[in-house]
Amino acid sequence: MSRVDTAWLRMDNPSNLMVILGVWTLAPRVDYEAVCARIAERLLKYPRFRQRVVEDAAGATWVDVPDLDIHQHVVRERLPRVARGKEQAALQALVGRLAMEPLDHRRPLWKMHLIENYRDEQGREASALVVRIHHCIADGIALISVTMSLVDGGAAPPKRRKSAAASPAQGAEDWIAHALLKPLTDMAVKALDAAGDGAAASLHLLRKPAQGVEGTLDAAADAARLAVQVFNDAASLALMPDDSKTSLKGKAGRAKRVAWCAPLPLDDVKAVGRALRASINDVLLSCVAGAIGAYLRERGEDVAGKEIRAMIPVNLRPIDEAWKLGNRFGLVPLVLPIGIENPVERLYEVRRRMRELKGSTQPLLAFGLLAVAGLLIKPAQDAMLSLFSRKTTAVMTNVPGPREKLQFCGATLEQTMFWVPQSGDIGLGVSILSYGGGVQFGVIGDTHLCPDPQAIIDQFHPEFAKLTTLTLMLPWEG
Incomplete structure (x- = not known):
């Protein structure tokens, strides 16, 4: 196992497991055995999903599992009976519970949970597939490549050259x-x-x-x-100042809650960005800052002039090599101006800060830090990586997905959401995913630091609506 992947393997702690969490909603319902067959046929083509991890004093090694039982890795789940319209809340509760359920290290470090009695927001009979994959297997960009191989018509991963497969382990x-x-x-x-x-x-x-x-x-x-x-x-x-003090920062507990919202139309986001001469990312990140600020104000906190730091992953590999899995990304800190209430002023401040990050080598330095951490014993690694968790309130990802909706086992993949893990005592994760013509926001929060992530989610649409309204009020005649 590479040193960076080893660092991710060792970062598990009682407050934050290093597990990438995803949810698919599929309509109509899919058959359990068909899903098992598809996963066995496509996912197991990637060697990492057929291997378990063996740790020793020198690090960690991938070891083949010859008798892998697909039914131990793709399991059935059922939601409790709830009133019509409460199905999403029940699914969110299940996902929050699974977020803190450790993977079995005696087996390959992934598991899928098929919920067979789900009804989507339109009241249709549907299925939900909750996916849990340990970060040591791959990063989010690589797992997008894996996703594309699982859907109907997806291609198998390219075959490795024999010379590469037979090469000895690197020093x-x-x-x-x-x-x-x-x-x-x-x-x-x-x-x-x-x-x-x-x-x-x-x-x-x-x-x-x-x-x-x-x-x-x-x-x-x-x-x-x-x-x-x-x-x-x-x-x-090294000299990052501490974040502003808010209720989102502190000692994390041992329980999670998740929430997500209906997608925003991607064309509307693009239109607002063009009108205000900002990128799509600028618009979305400004909505994130506005939503968090509004959430804290509703809790009675004074956020005027306050900022929080979010660590954002930056891809460091060509997309056509994503199928090789592993972790090849760095982290860059973005300070979100949650205390700016004016949505246009906040957007331009976010744009200014994003431009300042252009050309930064910080993602490479963060990648190198993880490489060095993987060479150390766990206590030393924990001490080194605490720099990020001490200075950071959130981890945030923004991933572009397919423009058209995909099919899986004959059903339409209606919505997809995911969360990357937070390390140390970081208690908040925000995910932005574009898919099928929409942009969706998801939040995962530690129940001690962020007891109601849905309250943050409920602010995203209003924050974007403010930008849209102000854009429509511009003097277009000029």
């Missing part, structure tokens, strides 16, 4: 060169939209040092500027 130095240096030089600049051709040329010098002699003083200057950027970003990570 620590080889691994660092492959996992850090190669992503840095080959695609991190593009992934992070870093500082143009000059910086890209400087990074290529690291990949092909023999060609460095041909470089000019300009290339050397670019490399020097990059070194300064890395130094400044490292200092920013």
Whole structure:
């Protein structure tokens, strides 16, 4: 197991399990045995889903499970009888309970729960599939690739070359060169939209040092500027100030609640962004900040001038290599201005901060920190990674999904939602997923720090409505 994946494996704690959690709602209902057959046929093509983890003093190893029983990994669940219209709340309660149910380390670290008696928001007979996958197997971008192989018409993962499969396990130095240096030089600049051709040329010098002699003083200057950027970003990570004090920050408990809302039309979000000269991300993140601020004000908290920090994953791999699984992402801290009540002012502040992150090497530094953490014993790893949980209130993800609705075992995948885990004592997770022409928000909260995540969810549509109304009031004649 790579050192980064080992770090994720060891990050489990009683307050936060490192398990990626997802929910599919499917209409009409799907057959349990058909689902088992599909998962066995498609998912088990990925070796990681046929392997369990064995830990020792040197780290962790993937070990094949030859007699895997698919019925132990795809199980049936039923919701309690509830009044019509309360089915989603019952499903959310089940998902919250499963979020804190550890996976069995004697088996591959994933499990799916098929709820066969669900009714969707339209009252139709439907199924819900709750998916739990340990973060050490893959990150969210890689699991989107896995998802696309499970749906009707999905393609199996590409076959690994025999030479790659037969290669011996990498040593620590080889691994660092492959996992850090190669992503840095080959695609991190593009992934992070870093500082143009000059910086890209400087990074290529690291990949092909023999060609460095041909470089000019300009290339050397670019490399020097990059070194300064890395130094400044490292200092920013190490010296991050504490978040504003709110009820969302504190010692996490041992229970979770989840909530999600109906999708916003993606075309409406795009239209507001174009009108206000902001990106889709700017609009959505501004709604997140507004919803959290409104939630805290309703709880009687004064949020004027307050900010909270959210860690946002940044992909560090080409999308066409996502099928290889594992974790290849960094983290960048975004400070959300929850104390700005004016929605347009808040949007432009979010836009300004997002632009400041362009070209940052912080995601790469965070990736390297996880790599180093994976080399350490668990107490030392915990101490190192506590930097993020001490300075952070939330983990937030924004993932683009398929534009058209997918089919699974003959049913339509009507809605999909997911949450990535929070580490340490971070008690709030926010997920944004675009799918099938809509954008959906989901929240997972520690019951001690965020006892009512639905109250945050209920603020997303009003916050977007404010932006829409103000956009329509602009002087279009000019």
